[in-house]
Amino acid sequence: MSTRLQFALGAGLLIALAAIPPVASLAGIPFLLTLFTRIVIVAIASVSLNLILGYGGMYSLGHAVYIGIGGYTVGILAFHGVHSGLVQWPLALAVSALFALVTGALCLRTRGVYFIMITLAFAQMVYFLTVGVAKYGGDDGLTIARRSSFGGLVNLADRTTFYYVSLAFLLAAVLVVWRISRSHFGMVVRGACANDRRMQALGFPTYRYRLAAYVIAGTMGGLAGALLANQTDFVNPEMLSWTRSGDLMIMVILGGSGSVIGPVAGTVAYMVLEEVLSGITEHWQIILGPLVVLMALVRQGGIVGWLSPKRHA
């Protein structure tokens, strides 16, 4: 994957995404802003999943749990009258990080299909917890009366402001993953993905590096959750259902895992397609599913892969 192509694609995406609020208001389609706010937030989660999936070969099927944890942390605090974002958000990240640390410590002892299953199992545990706790709405979810307040700093109740805040966080997430993937740390994670045995023989205790990557990814997922809870003013168990985790995985692979910008493109493509197809038929999943599989089969490397010149074998 050439760096220049990624930059071009990234710059193009950024300009297009930055243009959404004026376009939505000029065209008189406020829903466009709602859709793209959601897309931008979910893209943060995709980008974070890509750090472990694309670079670390850790195929987590439970990444949506961090969206749930981040979201519920905000929701539960708001429920108890704590509305300050300076409390809510750091706590959302901290709880996500802690969950990633504890579960990752166990998950990363396994490989391949076992890893997929155990990440799924931990996510399901939290899912059933959210369904079961009636105090916080159980199945029905929890309505958030007020968005996180940051004093006079920013007003998240303003839709356009909220969108640009989300976009700024996405940009930051991309930048962080970009730097990490090429750093010393990133080389260890990538090396452990390609040939863990050799890495250990060279003297790298790879487990702790992979775990650290897992925690970073989970924390960023928690940020997406805190944002999403604010966008919808609502959290429910569906946010962290395993199909959401599956969607994230598809977005990453569709866009091109292992390229920094790929998951953003994958998220935009997937969610726009979902929106368009669901307007045509309620059985949109029957179309979208095979379409994604087909795209993955036709050429590896996802959207970013198709755009780049053919690599020699």
Added chain:
Amino acid sequence: MPDALVRTRGLCKHFGGVVATDNVTLELNRGEIHAVIGPNGAGKTTLINQLTGELFPDAGSILLDGRDITREPPAVRARAGLARAYQIVSIFPAFSVLQNVALAVQATQPHSFRFWREAARDARLLDPAMEILARLGLEGRAGALASQLSHGEQRQLELAMALATRPRVLLLDEPTAGMGHEESRHIVSLLGTLKSDYAILLVEHDMNAVFALADLITVLVYGRIVASGAPDEIRGDAEVKRAYLGEKKKAPRRTGAAD
């Protein structure tokens, strides 16, 4: 007598009914090449795997510089100064040749929890890596993907990575296997020059190389040491001739066990 850098005592390893290592006691000293020879399946690779920690012995102990490392994991031993070159090439095919070696250099740093600076531009990794590549005659291939190297070049890269971790002990599992004549001569002469700085365990099927390089030769058959001594003693040993040297002089084989 100075204490050996590496010392094994009574190492044993079974795979089901197969005895792969049978009461092996040996030493590696700095400045010496200790060749371990023996027929296919004699347990040479298994012995190295136990030294590196990729396999734990069923019985016996391994000391590195007097410290018991029998139960230490591979990464700890590597940081303590053990490095290996695999019999079956084990590199990072999607990384460039330079990146492969730079990663090995990186392994010598106290830790890799550095999240921001680009590794591929870090002169503290690249300069030593280039130096080692030059030493192996691979500097012209630095930018190539490791997967694009010829088999012989990949074996050189394998050795370059081992050297890049700045080890005290080199465990070399058939470093010249599958190499062309020129490459193989280059490696043999390189090993000769490396000798003074390392304790080297050399598994090698090319007997010319073994007798040219080794200070000490140990012969393994069915996991057991059947003879051990200076090259001249081994050359004259009747049992060795019968068990090994006599029946297969210069066995040009490429088969190997699980690695």
